[in-house]
Amino acid sequence: SQQGEEDPQALSIQEGENATMNCSYKTSINNLQWYRQNSGRGLVHLILIRSNEREKHSGRLRVTLDTSKKSSSLLITASRAADTASYFCAMLYSGTYKYIFGTGTRLKVLA
Amino acid sequence: AAGVIQSPRHLIKEKRETATLKCYPIPRHDTVYWYQQGPGQDPQFLISFYEKMQSDKGSIPDRFSAQQFSDYHSELNMSSLELGDSALYFCASSLGGHRGETQYFGPGTRLLVL
Secondary structure, three states, rough: OOHHHHHHHHEEEOOOOOOEEEEEOOOEEEEEOOOOOOOOOOOOEEEEOOOOEEEEOOOEEEEEEEEOOEEEEEEOOOOOOOOEEEEEEEEEEOOOOOOEEOEEEEEEEEO | OOEEEOOEEEEEEOOOOOOOEEEEEEOOOOEEEEEEEOOOOOEEEEEEEEEEEEEEEEOOOOOOEEEOOOOEEEEEEEEOOOHHOEEEEEEEEEEOOHHHHOOOOOEEEEEEEE
């Protein structure tokens, strides 16, 4: 299976703390995208990082990519209660037109 | 900015019935993807189209078929529905196929099979 793995599966933190989620994948990728999903709702795009990039920032979000370890991480700094959601990575494997999602991390930020 | 449009947003069907889900990609986007997400699960890739041709296929049952039309909208046809088909169905669009531009998701169609 090409499915990506994410850890932790669930994470509970206090407002103001940082949250880090990790994603690992199996074979070479074209890019990796991170999404947020509130319960039963749509998937909101957060950041795209390409295979030749190592780090990207967007506001309080920081994404890193280590192609040698086939892994990526999403860091949310100074978390807020509104960040409570599930976070998914999705990999576009090289030479394909399909994104394979990771298993997701459920983040709960306590006020 | 225009987003991906999906219709209907909710659908209730009986077992063995047929359903058609529609997706209207962001204007100028040439690639459409379909995903199925069961309760508490991650989205599972079903099928994708690039420039109106099927470009990749995932775990899509033979009972399902899809196509992309000349105006780039796409339809997912589901026949002989089973209880296990109850799920959220997402459509996403992007520009440039396997070049890997940002993939934007629609709000989803929630299908309930009774």
